């Protein structure tokens with residue numbers, strides 16, 4: 558059973574998260590979902606809980622310009638630091654699709670909740686880690702982009718469960734480039750839960766309305782109706798490290814080759830021309846389910862390359 562408690566949301570969004578369909582969709586997230594309760598809160602409380610460092614979004618125009626410079630510069634010095642810090646801008650007003658849901662690992666002060674009108678007895682029962690969602694914002698966002706608020710609520714919930722799923726002390730969310738990877742990953746987790754074309758289209762529409770760091774989901778996501786035969790390639794799941802390193806080595810050489818091509822449609826080129834397509838497809842689906850292979854001890858350089866790759870495919 559998933560624990561869902563309405564703390565102070567006055568919203569009429571009627572969602573029964575324990576519905577069989579939703580539980581069935583959790584799949585590899587089911588165990589985590591049982592351990593991580595979901596609390597519904599109002600907008601004011603969300604704005605207080607939401608971490609200030611997350612109140613920045615990637616500026617697409619700046620990202621495009623910097624990546625273009627980077628990709629077209631033949632002489633680009635490999636050792637020169639990529640200016641990740643310059644890619645972000647603060648959000649002035651709380652944009653509706655930003656502080657909608659949040660995964661919180663470390664306990665918050667009970668006072669915050671009490672100040673927002675929640676009974677102390679209820680506050681005492683809040684356990685961590687947990688997920689907070691503001692249904693008011695789910696509805697506003699759904700109305701704005703004209704999709705079902707129930708589908709969007711699920712999308713937000715699965716996305717936050719994605720954060721819970723890959724949480725580890727080694728997590729590098731504070732690093733600018735890692736954020737691009739994690740948000741894109743969590744959206745891949747979300748969209749991959751849905752199986753009907755109509756619902757997938759709605760979730761994709763929601764993702765397209767988010768800022769660039771959230772939109773790299775195709776990097777981790779293999780569509781449910783993909784006809785790729787997963788059994789063609791045999792490999793041992795315990796040989797992760799070998800495969801992941803091999804994959805990223807290939808990716809790296811591919812990226813440096815593309816620098817000569819001046820800002821090509823990198824993602825599609827890779828998909829179409831990658832000689833290890835089946836391997837890539839397998840890896841994609843497995844990266845989603847076993848993220849420890851890339852959240853554990855890969856070098857920062859690998860992460861940076863993944864982030865550059867994801868971002869290039871997004872802003873192109």
Ligand SMILES: [Zn+2]
Nearest residue numbers: 716720740743
């Ligand atoms: Zn997120």
